[in-house]
Amino acid sequence: MPVRSADQIIHKAAWLYYTHGLRQDEVAKHLDISRASVAMYLRRAREIGIVTISTSTELFSDDVLARETEDALDLETVWIIPEDRQAFNPSVEMPVVAAAAFIELINKGDRVGVAWGRTVYHIADVMPYADLQGVAVVQLCGNLGAPYSYRPDQCTTEIARRLNAEGINLYAPLVLSSERLAEELRREPVVREQLLAITDCQLALYSVGGIEDDSHLVKCGAITAAEMHALGQAGAAGVIAGQLIDADGQWLDCAHNRRCISADLDSIRKIPKRMLVVQEDSKYEPLVAAIKGGFASHLMVTASMAKRLLKRAKGAGLKHT
Template sequence: MAIRPAEQILHKAAWLYYTHGLRQDEVAKHLDISRASVAMYLRRAREMGIVTIATSTELFSDDVLARTLEDRLGFDTVWIVPEGGHALDPAAEMPVVAAAAFQSLVKKGDTIGVAWGRTVYHIADVMPFADLQGATVVQLCGNLGAPYSYRPDQCTTEIARRLNAEGINFYAPLVMSTPELADALRREPVIQEQMARISECSLVLYSVGGIEPDSHLVKCGAVTADELKALEAQGARGVIAGQVIDGDGQWMDCAHNRRCISASISSIRSIPRRMMVVEQMEKFDALYAAIRGGLVSHLVVTASMAQRLLERFDADAGPA
């Protein structure tokens, strides 16, 4: 089973203390908790038998991979969904782990940005109900005309309902017919006001779309398969909140993006906690691009995806 979010800090304290050799006061500073809390977590870690890699269980083995990924790629927190053996189907387990991890990050009064897609909606669908009055859930991009349950407005509304939070939907199309029309709509006061709310976000929940013929963008009619293939030839590697990013995770200056009504990639990047959830291995290139672009601080992935990320990072870094 995956590390429960409630136990995440315990495992991180043990990792920093026993593997990195930090003092208890240094661990406390790194995790922004009291020294007494560190002592309690370390005592519990000893009782659970996870204090060293040599005595680790399968559970901690996955956690070692998560901690290694955090160390090497600079994430704040990584959650690993195991595969194979007695592990549950990752497709079923992923949204459950992600929902619990997400709720562990949310505080009363937070403004939370939410994108869209099947992954996000599945997370919302299994999310436990919580009472976070004072929190606000903000839709990051315009809406789609496609008859899917995972439209941007549906994802935002359902997550707000699960948190007992205020939901703010974005009542504009995701993609306009021309860049000029998109520019005019962005200048509308109501749209400017909604865009301004995005700068208040302290947390964002999203996934990243791939560049393939059955992409959500193609299914909803935002682009054709041929147009997406042409964008891939120009360097497109993924889709964030309806917008195409290149291999470095940067916004691409292309006709599609200029027609989009969506939070800017730079404004998403400036949100302090950026939680991304990715299961499908075919999204690897898109995920790696998002990571390179600084669009991920908290990550939920399968063990095989985590291992591939480490291998790719090491290959790109070259010899030490």
């Protein structure tokens, strides 16, 4: 099992104090808690065996892996999903854990940005019910054709419904037929106001898409498989909120992106809490690009993916610059 949310701050406090050698006041400042709380958490860490039991490294191996990944990638929080298929199925459990972690990141009065895709759709489908009046859930990118599953408006509406929050949909297509039309639509007062409002978000929830022939952009008809293949040859590495990014996580200058109605990528990067959830092994390279581009402050991945990221970080490096 991954570390329980109630115990995660205990493990983080112990990690900073015992592994990084920070003083208790420094730990308190880093975690934005009182020094008295740090002392309490360190005492609790000893009581439950995080720091004193000789087998603690084995018992808390996933938690140690999470802390190491945070350090290596300079992320605020990492959640690790185990892959013991007999006891813990990531495809079933990751959306449940992600939904619970997502709710804990929301503060009263927050504006929350939500993108699209299968991962976010499954998180929305298991989102626990809560009463978060005063919170607004905002759609980060334009919409798709009605026959397509996992539409952005469905994800936004369902999450808002589960949280009893206000839902703000972006009533514009994801991709327009021409660059001129897309530019004119972005200048429309209603659309411009909605896109600008994304800069006021305190939290974002999304995954990163791949550039395979069966990727979401291809399946929804936004782009053909041949066009996607050509864009991959031209440097496309992944998809964030419907927009293509290169291997360094930068906006790719291409016709698709210029015709896309979506949040400006710089606006997404400026959102303080950016929760990126990735399950599929096939998304390793897109995930690397997203991390390099600064699209994650909070990350949820499987244990095997975290190990691959750590190995990569020890080589070429992965921190956002």
